[in-house]
Amino acid sequence: MGQQQHNGTSHHHHCQYHHSVAAPHNITTTGSSNRSCSSATMMMMMNTTQASIWMDEDYERVPIGSCLNEQTKLQNSYVFKDVYIENLMPRKAKQEETAESIPSHWVMKGSKLLEFKNPWDGFKQPSTGDVFKFQREMALNKQIIPSNDELPQIKPNINLLNNPDIHSVRGDAPQVTWIGHSTFLIQYRGVNILTDPVFSERCSPVQFMGPNRIKPLPITIDNLPTIHFVIISHNHYDHLDYYAITALQKHHDPIILLPYRMKYDWMEKFYNEKNHSALSKLKLMELDWWKSTSFNASIGLDKDSSERVESNFTFTYMPAQHWSMRSGFDRNEALWGSWGVQCTFVNPSSDVSQTKSQSESIENVSNTACNTLEIAENVKMEGVTSDSCQTHTQEQHTEEVNMNSNDNIKSYKMWFAGDTGYSKECFTEIGNRFGPIDLSFIPIGAYEPRWMMKYQHINPDEAVQIALDIKSKKQISMHWGTFILTTEPIMQPKKDLEECLKQRGLDSSFFVTMCHGDTMLATSSNDIESTSMAELSMNEKKLVETVILAETISTQDRQAVIEEKL
Known part of the structure; x- marks a missing residue:
């Protein structure tokens, strides 16, 4: 399959990526002391030249790289210059999976996820005959x-x-x-x-x-x-x-x-x-x-x-x-x-x-x-996770x-x-x-x-x-x-x-x-x-444009613009 050609310039922006997970844990960054964070305060901004995040044994650290100056060679890439970032991904569940812990939309073959399904009553997958008729x-x-x-x-x-x-x-x-x-x-x-x-x-x-x-x-x-x-x-x-x-x-x-x-x-x-x-x-x-x-x-x-x-x-x-x-x-x-x-x-x-x-x-x-x-x-x-979404109550969500x-x-x-x-x-x-x-x-x-x-x-x-x-x-x-x-x-x-x-x-x-x-x-x-x-009619469009323009300029100039447009 050939690749479509797209002309035009790219937009180059400088961004920083910082990764964490919701569970409470300790964080260590260069130049700062250990501190315990709750799930409500886990999102962190790191402005140091080096930073490391330490997790408990249920999580693994996947280092993305240190001082990735070569990233700037990618069009519109996120720049990781002078920042060390670790991607924190949950480890796979250690316990044996049971039928009760498998999500209802998963179709299993033994311990292997085979495909997905709609778990609600009444769904009907079109047959081959239906497809040909259509x-x-x-x-x-x-x-x-x-x-x-x-x-x-x-x-x-x-x-x-x-x-x-x-x-x-x-x-x-x-x-x-x-x-x-x-x-x-x-x-x-x-x-x-x-x-x-x-x-x-x-x-x-x-x-x-x-x-x-x-x-x-x-x-x-x-x-x-x-x-x-x-x-x-x-x-x-x-x-x-x-x-x-x-x-x-x-x-x-x-x-x-x-x-x-x-x-x-x-x-x-x-x-x-x-x-x-x-x-x-x-x-x-x-x-x-x-x-x-x-x-x-x-x-x-x-x-x-x-x-x-x-x-x-x-x-x-x-x-x-x-x-x-x-x-x-x-x-x-x-x-x-x-x-x-x-x-x-x-x-x-x-x-x-x-x-x-x-x-x-x-x-x-x-x-x-x-x-x-x-x-x-x-x-x-x-x-492979437990099907927690099936038992999640409205009170918990709120x-x-x-x-x-x-x-x-x-x-x-x-x-x-x-x-x-x-x-x-x-x-x-x-x-x-x-x-x-x-x-x-x-x-x-x-x-x-x-x-x-x-x-x-x-x-x-x-x-x-x-x-x-x-x-x-x-x-x-x-x-x-x-x-x-x-x-x-x-x-x-x-x-x-x-x-x-x-x-x-x-x-x-x-x-x-x-x-x-x-x-x-x-x-x-x-x-x-x-x-x-x-x-909208032409007059209504004119009025909308005037209102929007008036919202974006200073108060002292607003009346003059409205009078000019209308």
């Missing part, structure tokens, strides 16, 4: 491509992507851009997250056949702002794109969060070719359901001051009702699921008071966003989430559904353990014919029900209007969603659709900033 229906299905008026596309504002709205930087709301299908650029508190990146013309093993885009790609990988994190829901070709991942590694070198058993050799090739194979342990991270990994991010608001936005991002891999297959011989060998992202930040009131005008912040965000990204990674993944709760700590929760069929049990559990959720990305397309798609793809009515099950405040539609994957008309998902919201008595702002390339501030309130620009 393919015949697809061959006879003649779709009409919507006009640009029906399905408009917006050219992304590159300056806005490189310099996000100040509200997204200080934590009021994430800035979201829909690139197409299930690919979103989420920008929040200085951190850029890309979901299920698919940038190829076709979602297929090869680029000369298979489903092709009905709308051109609104932006290329080399034009994206620096990507810090990539989350992948599963391995189907409309969610995992070989060309996109390899190009992202080349141009951005992000941390890629993967489902369990989905770290493919071709993903590790980038690091192996640079003789830094150990980096794959840092940059390619696999998680099982209800396992989490956390990162601390420190973003400077102004390069000339010490004021910073301090955040913790916790990524949790969660269930979904689906399946996986990358070739004809690996069905369900890799896990599938959804992602919960929780951003917790300290002293939000000081964030706002420290925030200056957008023009003052732009230079910092564009030039030093990742320079000051100090990340502490906390992997809770084990080789206690964990709110263990540091006070007036100076706030959090924002997002949920990315990936692909899924509907299971009441699955999504009620997510709502109980992770809800309430501020913003969700939920699929609404690829659901006909129902006899084939019912168990693997939700329809718009089920999408709304999931939003209610998981206790989510605001939803953005995905998985529609980009590729023709099933038999429903291309615009039918949007129409069915609008009708469903009316029938349920829900406001249209509860579950919105975006245009390809569109960027919005995903506020939970029904205000002007949460409205997709593509759905």
Whole structure:
């Protein structure tokens, strides 16, 4: 399989990686004394020239290297210069595994994990006959491509992507851009997250056949702002794109969060070719359901001051009702699921008071966003673990989430559904353990014919029900209007969603659709900033642009700008 060419310059940023685990233990760093740390204070920032972390015997230390000056030769690589870092990975469980300790979604053959399954009653895997019948229906299905008026596309504002709205930087709301299908650029508190990146013309093993885009790609990988994190829901070709991942590694070198058993050799090739194979342990991270990994991010608001936005991002891999297959011989060998992202930040009131005008912040965000990204990674993944998620109570979850709760700590929760069929049990559990959720990305397309798609793809009515099950405040539609994957008309998902919201008595702002390339501030309130620009009249667009501009300049100039624009 040939590698797609991507032109453009890379963005070089200086970052420091610091790793720890959640269990209490002692830490020793050069120039400091021993101290005992609780799980609430485990994330540490190391600014010494040498640092070592000592763990108990249940953990092993995997040294990444000392004074890795050669790392700077990698495009957009994280710089480990003058810092010694150890990647702390849990050792495999020592005890004998019993049937009761095996997760319910694992299929075992003796002591070996064979594949995965949907553990809920009622799921049905399509038979070979079903697949052939569906393919015949697809061959006879003649779709009409919507006009640009029906399905408009917006050219992304590159300056806005490189310099996000100040509200997204200080934590009021994430800035979201829909690139197409299930690919979103989420920008929040200085951190850029890309979901299920698919940038190829076709979602297929090869680029000369298979489903092709009905709308051109609104932006290329080399034009994206620096990507810090990539989350992948599963391995189907409309969610995992070989060309996109390899190009992202080349141009951005992000941390890629993967489902369990989905770290493919071709993903590790980038690091192996640079003789830094150990980096794959840092940059390619696999998680099982209800396992989490956390990162601390420190973003400077102004390069000339010490004021910073301090955040913790916790990524949790969660269930979904689906399946996986990358070739004809690996069905369900890799896990599938959804992602919960929780951003917790300290002293939000000081964030706002420290925030200056957008023009003052732009230079910092564009030039030093990742320079000051100090990340502490906390992997809770084990080789074979007990199925603790099945006995985890809502009381325990609330206690964990709110263990540091006070007036100076706030959090924002997002949920990315990936692909899924509907299971009441699955999504009620997510709502109980992770809800309430501020913003969700939920699929609404690829659901006909129902006899084939019912168990693997939700329809718009089920999408709304999931939003209610998981206790989510605001939803953005995905998985529609980009590729023709099933038999429903291309615009039918949007129409069915609008009708469903009316029938349920829900406001249209509860579950919105975006245009390809569109960027919005995903506020939970029904205000002007949460409205997709593509759905506004020219006068309304003018007013939105004026309000946003007025928010980013000094108070004394605001009235003059409003009068000039209106």
